[in-house]
Amino acid sequence: MRLRVALLVTSLLPFAATPVAHGQSSKVRLEGDWVRIDPDGVGSFGGLSGVIPPAQLLPGVSAGGRGDGRGRGGRGAPPNSGSGPNAEGVPYIVVAQPCAGGGPGRSNGALLVNPDSGGVHFIEHKDEVIFAGERGGVRHIYIDGRSHPNVWTPTAAGHSVGRYEGSTLVVETTGFSPGMVPGGGVRTAETRLLERFEMSPDGNRLTVTYTWDDPKVYQKPHVYRYYFERAPAIESKGMKVSYALEEWCDAGDPIEKQSIVPPKQIIK
Amino acid sequence: MKRWCVLASAIACLVLLPTSARSRVFGQEQRGTPDISGFWELSFDSRNVPRANLLPTITRAKLDVRAKKDAYAIRWCNLLGVPFIMDPGRPLDIRQGSTAIIIVPENSSPPRYLYTNRSAHITEEIFDPSTNGDSIGHWEGDTLVADTVGFHGDHGITAIPGGGYRTEKSHLVERYRLLKDGSILSVTFTWSDPTVFRTPHSYEFRYQRLPATYEPRQWLSCDPYDEDRAKFLESTPLPPKPAARAVSKE
Numbered sequence: 198m199r200l201r202v203a204l205l206v207t208s209l210l211p212f213a214a215t216p217v218a219h220g221q222s223s224k225v226r227l228e229g230d231w232v233r234i235d236p237d238g239v240g241s242f243g244g245l246s247g248v249i250p251p252a253q254l255l256p257g258v259s260a261g262g263r264g265d266g267r268g269r270g271g272r273g274a275p276p277n278s279g280s281g282p283n284a285e286g287v288p289y290i291v292v293a294q295p296c297a298g299g300g301p302g303r304s305n306g307a308l309l310v311n312p313d314s315g316g317v318h319f320i321e322h323k324d325e326v327i328f329a330g331e332r333g334g335v336r337h338i339y340i341d342g343r344s345h346p347n348v349w350t351p352t353a354a355g356h357s358v359g360r361y362e363g364s365t366l367v368v369e370t371t372g373f374s375p376g377m378v379p380g381g382g383v384r385t386a387e388t389r390l391l392e393r394f395e396m397s398p399d400g401n402r403l404t405v406t407y408t409w410d411d412p413k414v415y416q417k418p419h420v421y422r423y424y425f426e427r428a429p430a431i432e433s434k435g436m437k438v439s440y441a442l443e444e445w446c447d448a449g450d451p452i453e454k455q456s457i458v459p460p461k462q463i464i465k
Numbered sequence: 466m467k468r469w470c471v472l473a474s475a476i477a478c479l480v481l482l483p484t485s486a487r488s489r490v491f492g493q494e495q496r497g498t499p500d501i502s503g504f505w506e507l508s509f510d511s512r513n514v515p516r517a518n519l520l521p522t523i524t525r526a527k528l529d530v531r532a533k534k535d536a537y538a539i540r541w542c543n544l545l546g547v548p549f550i551m552d553p554g555r556p557l558d559i560r561q562g563s564t565a566i567i568i569v570p571e572n573s574s575p576p577r578y579l580y581t582n583r584s585a586h587i588t589e590e591i592f593d594p595s596t597n598g599d600s601i602g603h604w605e606g607d608t609l610v611a612d613t614v615g616f617h618g619d620h621g622i623t624a625i626p627g628g629g630y631r632t633e634k635s636h637l638v639e640r641y642r643l644l645k646d647g648s649i650l651s652v653t654f655t656w657s658d659p660t661v662f663r664t665p666h667s668y669e670f671r672y673q674r675l676p677a678t679y680e681p682r683q684w685l686s687c688d689p690y691d692e693d694r695a696k697f698l699e700s701t702p703l704p705p706k707p708a709a710r711a712v713s714k715e
Contacts, residue, residue, distance in 0.1 A: 228562050294690050296542070308683060318578070320562035322502050324677065327560050327567050329576050335569050337558065337681060352683050433588045440587060441578050443595035445620060448689035449541035 225364040225400040228321045230428035230439040233314055252382035252409070253416040260381040285462060288455035295453035296446035308334035308354035310370070310390065311379055316428055318441050326359060326366060331442050338368050345371050351386045366394040378409055382419045387411055401427050498604045499643050501566070504679040505650050505672035506556035514668040517628035523661055531630045535622045540698045542687035545574040546596020546621030547613065547637065548654065552670065558681050559650075566602060566609070571682045574621075579611045586614055594633055596621035609641040626654075627668050629661045648674050 237248045254260060283289055309317065315332030324341040338357045345356050351374040359368040370390040378384050388411040395404045403425040410418040430437040447453060538545065545553070555571040564582040579602040586592070586599050592615045599615035618633040625631060635658040642651045650672040657665040688694065 226563065228564055297688070297690060318567075320560050320565060320567040320578075322560040322562060324502065325558075325560055327558070327569060327576070329567065329569070331575070333573070333575075335576060335683070337569075337683070339680075341677065343678065346680070354683050356680075431591060433591055434585045436583055436585065438583055438587060440580065440599070441575070442593070443544065443575055443597060445544065445595075447541060447543055449537060449543075 225396050225398065226321065227319045227326070227364075227366055227394055227396060227403070229319060230441065231317050231319070231403055231425040232428050233312060233317070234424050234426050236424050246379055249380035249421040250419075252378065252380045252419040254382070255414060255416055258383065258414050260383070285460075288452075290454050291456045292454050294448070296448035308352070309336045310354055310373075312423070315444060316442060317425070329441070331444050338366070340366075345369075351375075355390065364396055368392040368394065378419065379407075380419060380421055382409055383414055384409065385411060385414060387413060498609075499607050499647075500561050501609060501641055501643060501650055502559055502561045503650075503677065504556050504558055504675035504681065506675055507552055507670055508673055511671045511673065512552070512626070512668070513671075514627045515666075517625065517656075517666040518663040519629050520661060520663050523629065528630075531623060534619060535624050536698070538620070538622050540689070540695060542573065542689040544596045544621050545570075545572065546623075547577065547598060547616070548625055548631070548656075549622040550574050550577065550597075551652070551654070552626070555685070556675055556679065556681060557672070566611075569681070572685045573687045579609075586612075589615070594618070594620075598635075598637070607642060609639075611637075611639040611641065613637040613639070625656055625666065627666055629656070629658070629666060631656070632658055632660055634658050634660050644671070650674065 233245075235245055237245075239245050239248055252260070309328055309330050312330055312334075313332055315330055317328065317330045320327045320329075324339065326338040326340060328336040328338060334354070336354050336357060338359045340359045340361070343358060345358060349356055349372040351372050353374055353376060355370040356372040357368050357370040359366050361367070368391070370392070371388070373384040373386060373388050373390070375386070376384050384390070388409060391408040391410070393404075393406040395406065396402065397404075405423045405425070406420065407422070408418045408420045409415065428439040430439045432438075537543075550568070550570040550572070551557070553570045553572050553574075558567075558569040558571075560567050560569070564580065566579040566581060568577040568579070570576070575597065577597050577600060579600045581602045583601060584603065586601060592599050594615050594617040596617055598613040598617075600611050600613040602609050602611040604610070614636050616631045616633060616635045616637075618631070623630040623632075631637075635656060638655045638657075640651075640653045640655075643649070644651050651669060652672065653667060653669045655665050655667040656662060
């Protein structure tokens with residue numbers, strides 16, 4: 198009998214090892230390297246904001262603008278210093294404060310609540326999912342069952358807890374500092390963001406659905422989607438690999454402020 | 466009756482198993498290796514750092530130039546990189562995934578990725594040198610061995626604990642091992658660089674595990690355009706010049 202019980206237990210072990218608690222499929226995983234894509238054919242990174250439906254704000258609530266002020270550009274370009282084009286070899290100063298924005302140059306769309314065109318990376322652990330961007334920002338998404346803290350200092354990324362529904366990671370974030378939301382929305386300390394990180398069956402496409410909700414701000418939840426694909430793998434020493442790049446931006450380097458140096462003009 | 470008790474006990478064990486099985490599908494525990502994930506911090510007695518045995522060519526003047534570059538990196542909020550972010554003054558969040566182990570500092574520097582899904586470095590023709598370099602990891606029993614090359618020679622803070630600095634020729638081997646029932650994470654760092662060290666330079670940090678409920682501060686801001694901050698940093702004098710023997714005449 199003991200032998201039979203042992204055999205029964207052994208035969209059941211593989212089922213016990215399946216990820217019942219989180220429902221996370223072992224075949225389709227969020228972990229890895231992703232890049233945001235433009236399936237709507239907008240044609241420019243700035244234009245991606247153009248396909249986001251406008252937020253329906255309550256009367257009296259000021260719109261947050263169409264964009265989010267993210268990116269390498271930093272804090273505003275200075276006004277054009279002169280009339281007409283610069284002389285040959287004289288660069289245009291196009292960014293007043295390059296590499297600004299909460300970090301070494303970047304905060305990446307409120308610390309990846311609104312990821313930009315840089316590569317992003319997920320590492321999945323049983324207690325936490327780390328969401329990191331090449332252009333800055335790291336989000337800690339706790340999936341260990343904790344709730345939002347009672348005491349929290351609002352931040353641009355807020356406080357995120359998540360759970361898996363099948364292979365979809367569902368993340369709820371609260372505790373935002375005041376700021377803008379794509380599509381002309383705004384966020385406050387009371388705003389709640391629900392994100393669904395949903396992968397295609399082949400695991401190569403990621404759709405993130407953002408739902409911003411705040412009864413003091415929105416007439417109805419503000420919903421839009423971003424799309425990502427797996428970062429292209431490159432061939433290295435016979436392996437197909439992808440990896441996180443490092444984007445360097447040196448605020449102390451004057452060249453970060455300028456455009457390309459106008460090349461010599463050859464007029465025939 | 467006794468048979469059914471045995472059977473019931475066995476099934477009860479299986480019901481309880483998913484708790485540990487959860488981790489199997491997420492991280493390295495899938496392959497029976499330890500899970501070094503957690504929040505880790507260094508304390509005042511966490512560092513065992515002997516003095517590095519530097520080449521005679523590493524003069525005080527060269528070290529001063531490096532010190533100025535490091536000060537510049539702090540002043541302008543540059544990416545900081547390895548080895549600095551392994552001792553950043555705040556806890557590290559380490560998470561072990563199925564393809565990589567990520568090490569996340571709380572300051573505004575990119576995390577490290579120790580890739581466990583490949584056994585070779587990205588070829589030099591492809592990999593752009595970076596402050597963190599290209600790290601690959603594998604397990605030797607209960608020890609995670611991480612191997613890093615591809616460092617940038619100038620970017621970030623390049624100073625190495627114990628003396629010397631990283632260059633594009635630097636090679637770092639780290640050995641991560643849990644001690645005291647997982648309450649301590651020992652990391653032994655060994656740097657070799659034919660342009661800096663006479664012999665490989667090793668030191669050990671012992672990180673203390675923080676409660677699982679700890680929550681890291683998010684991406685501490687660094688504003689290179691804060692004039693008051695800039696004045697504060699730029700008024701910091703360099704350390705006094707020590708006797709030459711202390712640095713280059715080991």
